[in-house]
Amino acid sequence: MAGKIIVVTSGKGGVGKTTTVANLGTVLAKDKHSVVMIDADIGLRNLDVVMGLENRIVYNLVDIVEGKCRKEQAMIRDRKVNNLFVIPAAQTREKDAVKPEEMVELCRELAEEFDFVLIDCPAGIERGFKMAVAGANTAIVVTTPEVSAIRDADRVIGLLEANLLKDVHLIVNRLNHKMVKRGDMMSTGDIVSLLSIPLLGVVPESEEVVISTNRGTPLVHEKNSRAGQAFKKIARRLNGENIPFDDDQEDGLLGRMKRFFRG
Amino acid sequence: MEQEKAIPLQIKANRDGLMLVPHPLASFQSIMEDVDNRLKSTRDFFSCSEMTLDLRGHPLASDEIAALYRLLLEKAKVQLMEVMLTEDVTFYLQPTKVLPPPKPRQPDPETYAFAEDAAVVVRTTCRSGVRIESPGDCVVLGDVNPGAEILAVGDVIVFGNLRGIAHAGALGDRSAKIWALSIEPSQIRIADLVAVPGKGDRRAVKRYEIAEIQKNRIEVITM
Numbered sequence: 127m128a129g130k131i132i133v134v135t136s137g138k139g140g141v142g143k144t145t146t147v148a149n150l151g152t153v154l155a156k157d158k159h160s161v162v163m164i165d166a167d168i169g170l171r172n173l174d175v176v177m178g179l180e181n182r183i184v185y186n187l188v189d190i191v192e193g194k195c196r197k198e199q200a201m202i203r204d205r206k207v208n209n210l211f212v213i214p215a216a217q218t219r220e221k222d223a224v225k226p227e228e229m230v231e232l233c234r235e236l237a238e239e240f241d242f243v244l245i246d247c248p249a250g251i252e253r254g255f256k257m258a259v260a261g262a263n264t265a266i267v268v269t270t271p272e273v274s275a276i277r278d279a280d281r282v283i284g285l286l287e288a289n290l291l292k293d294v295h296l297i298v299n300r301l302n303h304k305m306v307k308r309g310d311m312m313s314t315g316d317i318v319s320l321l322s323i324p325l326l327g328v329v330p331e332s333e334e335v336v337i338s339t340n341r342g343t344p345l346v347h348e349k350n351s352r353a354g355q356a357f358k359k360i361a362r363r364l365n366g367e368n369i370p371f372d373d374d375q376e377d378g379l380l381g382r383m384k385r386f387f388r389g
Numbered sequence: 390m391e392q393e394k395a396i397p398l399q400i401k402a403n404r405d406g407l408m409l410v411p412h413p414l415a416s417f418q419s420i421m422e423d424v425d426n427r428l429k430s431t432r433d434f435f436s437c438s439e440m441t442l443d444l445r446g447h448p449l450a451s452d453e454i455a456a457l458y459r460l461l462l463e464k465a466k467v468q469l470m471e472v473m474l475t476e477d478v479t480f481y482l483q484p485t486k487v488l489p490p491p492k493p494r495q496p497d498p499e500t501y502a503f504a505e506d507a508a509v510v511v512r513t514t515c516r517s518g519v520r521i522e523s524p525g526d527c528v529v530l531g532d533v534n535p536g537a538e539i540l541a542v543g544d545v546i547v548f549g550n551l552r553g554i555a556h557a558g559a560l561g562d563r564s565a566k567i568w569a570l571s572i573e574p575s576q577i578r579i580a581d582l583v584a585v586p587g588k589g590d591r592r593a594v595k596r597y598e599i600a601e602i603q604k605n606r607i608e609v610i611t612m
Contacts, residue, residue, distance in 0.1 A: 273535075277517050280534050284516035320534060320552070322514055 129160075129237040132244050132364075133262035135286075137278030139249030141270045142299040145335060145345075147246040148176045149354070150266075152344040153361035155210035159241040162201060162211040164232075166258035167248040168223055171215035177204065178342020179212060188216040188223045190232065197235070206347065211240075221253050226260035233261030251285055259286065264293040266326060266364075270300045271312040280321055295326040297360060302331045325371070327360035329353050397423040400440075406470075407440045411447040421460065428464045441471045448474070477513040481525075508543070515539065515553065522559075535575055544568065554578070557600075567600040572609050582607050 134147050147163055155161040164187060165173035174180045185200035190213070197213070204210035216223060236243045245262060248254035259265065265286050269279040279296075286294050298314050305311035318325050332353040338345045345354040359369050397415035401408045411420050428435065440461070442454065449457070454472060461467040472480040509523035510530070517536025521527060527541035530548050537553035539545050544566050545557045551569035556578040558565025563580040577584050577600050584600070584607035600609045 277536050281517040281536060284518055287513075287516075320532075322532065 128234075129239075129241045129243060130264055131233045131237050131262045132242065132264045132266060133166075133247050133259045134244065134266045134268060135247035135255065135259065135282055136249065136268045136275070137251060137282040138269075138275045141268050141275050142329070142335075143249075143268050144172045144176050144246050145339065146266070146268050146297060146299065146329075146357070147173060147244050148344045149346050149357035150361050150364070151210060151242070151244050152204070152207060153346045153358050154242050154365075155204070155207040156346070157361065157365075158209070159365075160209040160239070161242045161244065162213060162236055162240045163244045163246065164213045164236075165215040165246045166224075166229070166254065167246060168215045168219055168221050168254065169217065170248065171217050173212060173246050174202075174214045175342060176339050177212055177344065179205070180342075183214050186214045186216040188219050191224050191228045197232070206343075221248065221257070224257050226257050229257050230261040251282065255282075255285075259289060259291065262291065264295070265291050266295050266297055267321075267323065268297045268299050269317065269321075271298060271302075271306075271314075271317060273312075276312070276317060276320060283321060283323060294323050295364075296321055296323050297326050298328045300331040301328050326363050327356055328371075329356040329360075398427070400427070400435075407435070407438055408443050409440055409469075410443045411449070413446040415447065417449065417453050421457065424457065424460055425464065428461075428467075433465070435465050435467050437466045437468075439468045439470045441473065442469055443473045445473055445475060477511065479510050479512075481508045481510065509541075514549070517553075533569075533574075541565070551577075555600075563602050565601075568597060570597050572598040572600055577607060577609075579607055584609075 134143050134150075136143050144167075151161045151163045163173060163177075165171050166187070167173075168188065174183055179202050182202050185195040187200065189195045190197045190200050200213050201211040202214065204212070233243055233245070245258050247258035267279050267283055267286075269275045283294055296318065298317055301314065302311055306313045314325065314328050330352050332351070334345055334348065334351050335353055338348070345351045346357050348354050362369055397412050397419040399410045399412070401410055415423075442457070458469045461469055470481070474480055507524045508526045508528060509521060510528045511521055512530045514531035515521060515529055515533045515537040517534055520538045521529075521540065523541040523543070525541070526543035526546060527539055528546045528548075529539060532549035533539055533547055533551045533553040533555065535552045538556070539547075539553065540556045540559050542560050542562065543557070545555045545568070547555070547567075547569035549569070550571045551567070551574050553574060554576045555567050555574060557567045558580040561580050565579055567577055567579065574586060579600065579602050582602060582605070596612050598609055598611050600607055602608075
């Protein structure tokens, strides 16, 4: 059975696509799925840094496509999780170094070997975006609760639907529950009603994300991280498990106590 | 089987009547020739019938649709009623008979020669970056999100929230209206007037809203 090919995209930059790919990939691999992550942001590669394996790169995505190496040679195995691989982007090339057809072919081959192929899409809606989404059969749109990010997400969803990608899901990243309560931030409900696609999960705003990115270890390795927990839930929902959304909303003492008793 | 594939334009009969389906790979030239031959060979069989053009597999330019429309009308008095652009967007060339006769308008005769009061029906949410233009009324069965634009020579009717830009009476008809379940647009235009919503007025639940020109000003009326 062929695996799922998932593109993580947003339109706007800096909303957390790479963080989402790194964490989802790690959780899925920890749950005993075989996972390969492709950094499709050619010229601005990030995923390798977030995963902490920058210094082990020999070959990259463009090398595979141009036939300079076999695809196994460019796949870097994660140090902590066995069945997790990263195909880094080329840093010194342009976005058009990989054509959409070539991406489709590569994704198809990888999906035969792996349960999940996660694609980290570049920001924007130009060539790089078209190349990154070409091979995918599922899309995850990441947005933050800001009007500008939501506007871009809406545009991207429209483009995905025009590309006949019907399986589109939403992740709301960096939600600050306190600000939502004060009425200073759009709530998840507002965002979902505007974008009208199914919600996969909400990731709370957290300083841990910056720290983990700088360290090069995905958050989900930390046991007590709230953002990490959110990514774990998202991964399970992606796998078809039915996990309620209710305690995503809870913060403050009561929520923390409930979480404590639940374990 | 091979023979059937080679037909540039299929005429299919279904529940709703006759459907013209161009072959995805056929050139416009060959489609036109095929129509011409078919009408000649069947003589009066299709005469005075009404047809739908299905462009889901083979998009045509608007002047090509116009040429096809004229050919069908002149050669066999076949009336092209609807054009299906995609699964979600259908373009009605002729007003359906149930509707009352529309008010007289004067659209640009060059551009709208074949569709004086055509309505465009969009069966999906209009997302940011989408621009819908209609030579008649425009009906959206879904939301119009910020960043989307709906332009209609007649009325704009939105069965959902209008949050993007809507322009009714685009050719100057000041009696045109904008209808929506809720109007919270970035901007609305009727004919030559433009209105921006007032700041910070959140209103209670309502049935629907209409924007129209009253005393040279766009007013939004809650029903």
